[in-house]
Amino acid sequence: MQNVKMYTTSVCPYCVQAKRILKSKGVEAIEEIRIDANPDQRSAMMERTGKRTVPQIFIGDTYVGGCDDLMDLDSRGGLMPLLQGS
Numbered sequence: 001m002q003n004v005k006m007y008t009t010s011v012c013p014y015c016v017q018a019k020r021i022l023k024s025k026g027v028e029a030i031e032e033i034r035i036d037a038n039p040d041q042r043s044a045m046m047e048r049t050g051k052r053t054v055p056q057i058f059i060g061d062t063y064v065g066g067c068d069d070l071m072d073l074d075s076r077g078g079l080m081p082l083l084q085g086s
Contacts, residue, residue, distance in 0.1 A: 001026065002060035002085050007045040009036040014067035015055040021070055025083055059083060 004027050008015040019030060035042035035054060049056045049063060057064040059082050064070055073079045 001028070002083050003031065004029070004083075005031045005033065005058040007033045007035050007041065007049075007056040008054050009034065011036075012054050018055045018057060018067040018070050021067075021074060021079075022083075025074075025079060027083065060085060 004022055006015065006018065022030060033041050033045070035045055045054075045056055046052055049065075051066070053066060055067055057066070057070055062082060064073060064082075070079070073082070
């Protein structure tokens with residue numbers, strides 16, 4: 001299973017939904033980077049993704065995007081292969 005990294009905040013319902021989807025697919029650990037607790041990480045996230053909103057999700061070295069992007073990837077059957085590194 002690929003490593004999952006997610007930029008989040010403590011009160012983001014989309015972050016909760018994205019974590020729920022990932023855990024339902026067998027992801028046991030998500031590296032959460034809390035941008036509300038560390039403003040420097042918000043700048044790093046924006047530089048890395050070009051986005052201001054959370055969540056911003058990376059699976060392995062692949063940038064997935066936000067929660068809607070994750071749900072779209074899953075509905076197209078692409079999430080499990082990405083998680084498995086296929």
